Amino acid sequence: VIPCGQIRYSVPEEMKKGSVIGNVAQDLGLDLKRLRAGRARIVTGENVQYTELKTDKGILVVNERIDREQLCGDTMPCSFSFEVILENPIELHRVTVEVLDINDHAPVFQNRDKPISFEISESAVVGVQFPLQSAEDLDVGQNTLQDYILSPNDNFILKQHANPDGTKYVEMVLQKPLDREQRPHLSLKLIAVDGGTPQRSGTVNIDVTVLDANDNAPVFSQSVYKASVMENTLKGTSIITVNATDADSGSYGQITYSLSKMKGSAADIFSIDAITGMISVSGLIDYEKDRKYEVRVEAKDQGGLTGTSKIIFDVFDVNDNAPIINIMSFSNPVSEDAPPGTTIAILNIKDADSEKNGQIKCSIDGKLPFKIESSLTNYYNLVSDQYFDRESVSEYNITITATDYGTPPLSSSTKLHLKISDVNDNAPLFDKISFSAHVTENNSPGVSIFAVSARDSDWNQNARISYLLEDTQVSGSPVSSYVTLNSETGVISAVRSFDYEQLKELQLIVKAQDGGSPPLSSNVTVKILVQDQNDNPPQVLYPVQTGGSVVAEMVPRSADVGYLVTKVVAVDVDSGQNAWLSYKLQKATDRALFEVGLQNGEIRTVRQVTDKDAVKQRLSVIVEDNGQPSRSATVIVNVAVADSFPEVLSEFTDFPHDKEYNDNLTFYLVLALAVVSFLFITSLVVIISVKIYRWRQSRVLYQSNLPVIPYYPPRYSDTLGTGTLQHVYNYEVCRTTDSRKSDCKFGRAGSQNVLIMDPSSTGTMQRIQSEKKNCSQMSALVSNIFNLCLSCWFKAWDYSAETANTFLNCGLYHISFAPKGIIAPVFWIYDGLYVDSRSYRPMASAGCYSLSLPAELGDWTGSVFHTGGAARRLFRWKHC
Secondary structure: OEEOOOEEEEEEOOOOOOOEEEEHHHHHOOOHHHHHHOOOEEEOOOOOOOEEEEOOOOEEEEOOOOOHHHHHOOOOOEEEEEEEEEOOOOEEEEEEEEEEOOOOOOOEEOOOOOOEEEEEEOOOOOOOEEEOOOEEOOOOHHHOEEEEEEOOOOOEEEEEEEOOOOOEEEEEEEOOOOOOOOOOEEEEEEEEEEOOOOOOEEEEEEEEEEEOOOOOOOEEOOOEEEEEEEOOOOOOOEEEEOOEEOOOOHHHHOEEEEEOOOOOOHHHHEEEOOOOOEEEEOOOOOOOOOOEEEEEEEEEEOOOOEEEEEEEEEEEOOOOOOOEEEEEEEOOOEEOOOOOOOEEEEEEEEOOOOHHHHOEEEEEOOOOOEEEEEOOOOEEEEEEOOOOOOOOOOEEEEEEEEEEOOOOOOEEEEEEEEEEEOOOOOOOEEOOOEEEEEEEOOOOOOOEEEEOOEEOOOOHHHHOEEEEEOOOEEOOEEHHHOEEEOOOOOEEEEOOOOOOOOOOEEEEEEEEEEOOOOOOEEEEEEEEEEEOOOOOOOEEEEOOOOOOOOOEEEEOOOOOOOOEEEEOEEEOOOOHHHHOEEEEEEEEOOOOOEEEOOOOOEEEEOOOOOOOOOOEEEEEEEEEEOOOOOOEEEEEEEEEEOOOHHHHHHHHOOOOOOOHHHHHHHHHHHHHHHHHHHHHHHHHHHHHHHHHHHHHHHHHHHHOOOOOOOOOOOOOOOOOOOOOOOOEEEEEEEOOOOHHHOEEEEEEEHHHHOOOOOOOOHHHHHHHHHHHHHHHHHHHHHHHHHHHHOOOOOOOOOOOOOOEOOOOOOOOEOOOOEOOOOOOOOEEEEOOEEEEOOOOOOOOOOOOOOOEEEHHHOOEEEEEEEEEOOEEEEEEEEEO
């Protein structure tokens, strides 16, 4: 708790609801965001909440009508206090509002509708005082009763007196003797005025009846009486007796006692016996409301004369109020990792009694990890005294008892139910550090093998456990390719079917991770043992079974009983009893001659071999394992009963051979030959089709009259090609007199052999103009020669007669164009496709240009056409 300073406001009473009292946020130095975030609120122990805190503006406004007189009576100054509490962190601020009085009450006489009546003897001496009823003004200070005024008359004046509590009372004093014969009755007015603005007043009538002579007034034995009374004194209890005497005799000497009407509730608490003057308790005396009472007592004789005295009652406190506990703030639940000293609750404990009766001590019942600390007046903090552990104790029932120091002491208590919220401080735990599980081989994929389970002492999300499979390797493969783990149930299932002969066990690590933040986890090792099934038949290792040849064991005819012929050797890759093998003789040419050892597979003679026994003996031995159900394998053992090897050969040459192997081999050879033949024929057809297709395409291009559309190339610069084909080469045409010997020569790179022309190059232009005549003659000659060996592909468009072509360097010619204004279209043709040339630019006048071809085309065909006068020329060449 952060206690802060106190602030105080002063406001007049009777302000309208919603009126602003003050800016709490500014006066306390708090930000509006802090008020909203801290859920600022007002707490007060009163039933009526006079003020309201506007947290959005930080101002304090009037919530209920504030009546100072109702709130404080005549107590000055009048104020009420409350606390402003903020949370996260908890802050406590005290605000005191002083209520200022306004003149909203006029002085009032209690019996203003009934006149004050006096019966005064005409013999009353001058100076006799007649006490008058006091007026009450609920206001205080300057606004309360200030003065009394008596209506003008000849006989009486007013004399004002002040009580110890500041109130005033008046007496009417006779200043001129009365004369019953002249005026037997007087009617006067007593006016009470206050000092407020505007001034308010109250009036009561005074009726004076003039009696015949009674010249002695009653006199009390004391002018002031003092008495003590305990609060809560029972009604009817006598406190004090007053005494007054009257010097007159007869009826004028008989005295009656009465209590004058005074401000406050004293008249309702005390009563007096009119004859004896004994004062007793008639109402409830509460020290917490009034600690002192002042009462005026009057003694009046039968002649109308009155004597007065004052009685002061001091009230002694009694321990009659138990402490009152109010919970101002309660943080529930509290995190289990809250450090010691964390404020759990703020309590406001008050005891209306005074001194020791109002002093309080707080305690917590039982041995709990909490303690009580005092902060502001009447405020106590419940704070933690040690760290919490929700897993040990998840909630606390806290009983707080407040006891005063009175005799006997009074106490009160309140109960708080505090819950401890969970923090993820416990990792999941397995019952064992490792588990073993078994699965039978050849299992179905997806079968459940084992279920791991962990527990977490935390709660809710922190105790929600997810199971994860650690990424480990089993025989070089990830463990996830063997098993899968359900993250919620912890059930381990098989991903594949296991084979005991390949994998006898696998070891995996399961991690249990909770849902806390950050998550906690623990690992456990699970060993899965694959159990063998009898899924493999026995395998015969000896004798070896071959399909194409016969192997026989020789037994001499002189063999005796028990002669070891051979031994059948077999193995079973299964384990345990599934691998226990037994041997039995299934078939035999002569069962009476041979037997097979049940356990060892040894074939022995049962009797003496005789000459009558056949040379060829065929035994069928079955080998069985001990599994359920058992599996078996059969082996054929050929036995030759003979004394020499030639005898054996002659007998075994007619053994039937197994043809199945040879038949299968022939089938596969024929099938392979058919497939290879089909592929060869298909490839041949495809090649011929492609050749025919290309030949037909070339014929179509040769015979077609394709229009050549002129185009305007971009400005040219020698950049080794700017189109899609990056490398270009120049080709030079060698002229010979025999067109059959015309040749095309591979030239240098385009950047080394291209003549660059620019319209601004005036020197080159002049040179070309001078050679134009000679070149035109050479053009006709070369064109004729080229026509002898080259065929025309396209028809040239007819350009203006000024268009001419020029061949330079008559020994080794460049094929080039010299158009005027517009260049003739040029296309490269490769496999029937048009490839746009981007190596030319428009010319303003005649010029010489090299013909550049892309090197990437490889085996290419190219053509160029031009017009000169009325003549049309089109040349084609091919580079191979």
